[in-house]
Amino acid sequence: QVHLQQSGPGLVKPSQTLSLTCAISGDSVSSNSAAWNWIRQSPSRGLEWLGRTYYRSNWYSDYAVSVKSRITINPDTSKNQFSLQLSSVTPEDTAVYYCAREWLREDAFDIWGQGTMVTVSS
Amino acid sequence: DIQMTQSPSSLSASVGDRVTITCRASQSISSYLNWYQQKPGKAPNLLIYAASSLQSGVPSRFSGSGSGTDFTLTISSLQPEDFATYYCQQSYSTPPWTFGQGTKLEIK
Numbered sequence: 001q002v003h004l005q006q007s008g009p010g011l012v013k014p015s016q017t018l019s020l021t022c023a024i025s026g027d028s029v030s031s032n033s034a035a036w037n038w039i040r041q042s043p044s045r046g047l048e049w050l051g052r053t054y055y056r057s058n059w060y061s062d063y064a065v066s067v068k069s070r071i072t073i074n075p076d077t078s079k080n081q082f083s084l085q086l087s088s089v090t091p092e093d094t095a096v097y098y099c100a101r102e103w104l105r106e107d108a109f110d111i112w113g114q115g116t117m118v119t120v121s122s
Numbered sequence: 123d124i125q126m127t128q129s130p131s132s133l134s135a136s137v138g139d140r141v142t143i144t145c146r147a148s149q150s151i152s153s154y155l156n157w158y159q160q161k162p163g164k165a166p167n168l169l170i171y172a173a174s175s176l177q178s179g180v181p182s183r184f185s186g187s188g189s190g191t192d193f194t195l196t197i198s199s200l201q202p203e204d205f206a207t208y209y210c211q212q213s214y215s216t217p218p219w220t221f222g223q224g225t226k227l228e229i230k
């Protein structure tokens with residue numbers, strides 16, 4: 001059974017970097033059948049896909065244009081996890097952040113982390 | 123980006139009712155359309171993928187149909203645990219993946 005466990009701070013100061021980690025159990029971050037995504041949800045923006053990382057002989061990543069200059073999603077094969085870093089945050093980045101597995105056989109997000117409420121405030 | 127528009131935004135219904143939610147894409151997405159259910163304080167849960175395929179473990183009262191730009195999610199006989207918010211999401215071609223704004227299903 002695949003499980004995603006998120007960790008990271010719930011409060012970040014404006015202009016600083018938001019950092020979250022998603023630990024994977026029951027699957028591998030290096031799987032050729034999955035991609036590993038970050039999605040956020042806020043009342044003003046709804047569900048917003050932020051980006052993903054995946055392995056297909058090499059590592060690749062895709063990012064949403066809205067955050068492309070500020071976001072990095074990295075795999076960590078030694079710990080079987082992946083991370084989100086979002087720099088120069090503002091209060092508009094306040095949201096619940098989710099990690100999710102994109103299962104390529106279904107082209108859908110079939111497994112989600114528990115969510116982390118991140119507030120950007122001084 | 124492909125825009126996804128759901129209707130209605132909210133819906134009141136009773137246990138046992140048949141309910142239909144609609145999702146429209148701003149361009150053709152073939153059958154690359156997924157449906158999720160979300161309950162308060164929880165992550166979304168995949169119900170339907172590829173427009174009409176039922177995710178493992180999801181009750182058969184849920185069904186999906188459509189292709190191209192117009193899609194529907196139908197709940198054949200509402201159960202108390204079905205009152206939640208439902209989202210569509212497109213996975214056509216390449217990212218960015220986009221979601222509808224959600225349909226909140228409430229008890230009448």
